[in-house]
Amino acid sequence: MRYLLAILLSAAILGSLFTSCENTPQSTSSNTTPSAVPLDTSYFLKKGGEIAALSFQALSTELKQALQRGGVAEAVQYCQLKAYPIVDSLSHIHQARIRRTTLKVRNPKDTPDEVEANILKRMQQQKAQGLMPQPVVQRITPDTVLFAAPILTQPLCLKCHGTVGKEIDPNDYALIQKHYPNDQATGYKAGDLRGMWSIRIYSPSN
Ligand code: HEC
Structure with missing residues (x-):
């Protein structure tokens, strides 16, 4: 029964997170690396969408609980993907490299590469035009x-990514800066584009 509930819950979450995305998928495969096999965009949208949704679900559930338990000091470690065994398992199961990236980094290791920066800028433009940024599927190497x-x-994120002195307690921010002295990831409002999932899936094209 619990198992069934978990499946139903996951389906509901996946549905609510990604239905809007599936209507207008964007594929830029045709103007990148040529491939013998046409890119099955809807397959990768589904697979990538599932990996992102499950990772995000684990992260936001744990963040919320940790914030309630002990505030930012307790929760600060739970915005790291490496805190989540499920992210590790999903990487193995799907032969995928799962990361997050953004134009304003907290952890410098999340700095985007050129392909990621271009996609982020495009998503930012969509947001500025009042559109919902859409997922992207793109072949980046033959494999x-x-x-x-x-x-x-989300409102939950503002305690650590909002404005210092407003949503972020200055004492909490001092703690964040101790670990991330060059932090740029503040000043966000609910609904802003914070960044993106960047999931590289192993998939030989021929
Ligand atoms: C308790 C504080 C805290 C909360 C709440 C929080 N974050 Fe973070 N966030 C961090 C920290 C710390 C990092 C750096 C993680 C690392 O070192 O890998 C980070 C990193 C990130 C990154 C990776 C890019 C970067 O800047 O390094 C994204 C994306 C992100 N957070 C999104 C969110 C979202 C979305 C929420 C709300 C659902 C959220 N965060 C809530 C503290 C927080």
Whole structure:
């Protein structure tokens, strides 16, 4: 029964997170690496979408609980993907490299590469035009397909990514800065594009 509930819950979450995305998938495969096999965009949208949704679900559930338990000091470690065994398992199961990236980094290791920066800028433009940024599927090497999906800022995120002195307690921010002295990831409002999932899936094209 619990198992069934978990499946139903996951389906509901996946549905609510990604239905809007599936209507207008964007594929830029045709103007990148040529491939013998046409890129199955809807397959990668589904697979990437599932990986992102499950990772995000684990992260936001744990963040919420940790914030309630002990505030930012307790929760600060739970915005790292490496805190989540499920992210590790999903990487193995899907032969995928799962990361998040953004134009304003907290952890410098999340700095985007050129392909990621271009996608992020495009998502930012869509947001500025009042559109919902859409997931992207793109073959980036003969062996790798990139799935990218927007990460939007939720009210929950503002305690650590909002404005210092407003949503972020200055004492909490001092703690964040101790670990991330060059932090740029503040000043967000609910609904802003915070960054994106960047999921590289192993998939030989021939
Ligand atoms: C308790 C504080 C805290 C909360 C709440 C929080 N974050 Fe973070 N966030 C961090 C920290 C710390 C990092 C750096 C993680 C690392 O070192 O890998 C980070 C990193 C990120 C990154 C990776 C890019 C970067 O800047 O390095 C994204 C994307 C992100 N957070 C999104 C969110 C979203 C979306 C929410 C709300 C659902 C959220 N965060 C809530 C503290 C927080």
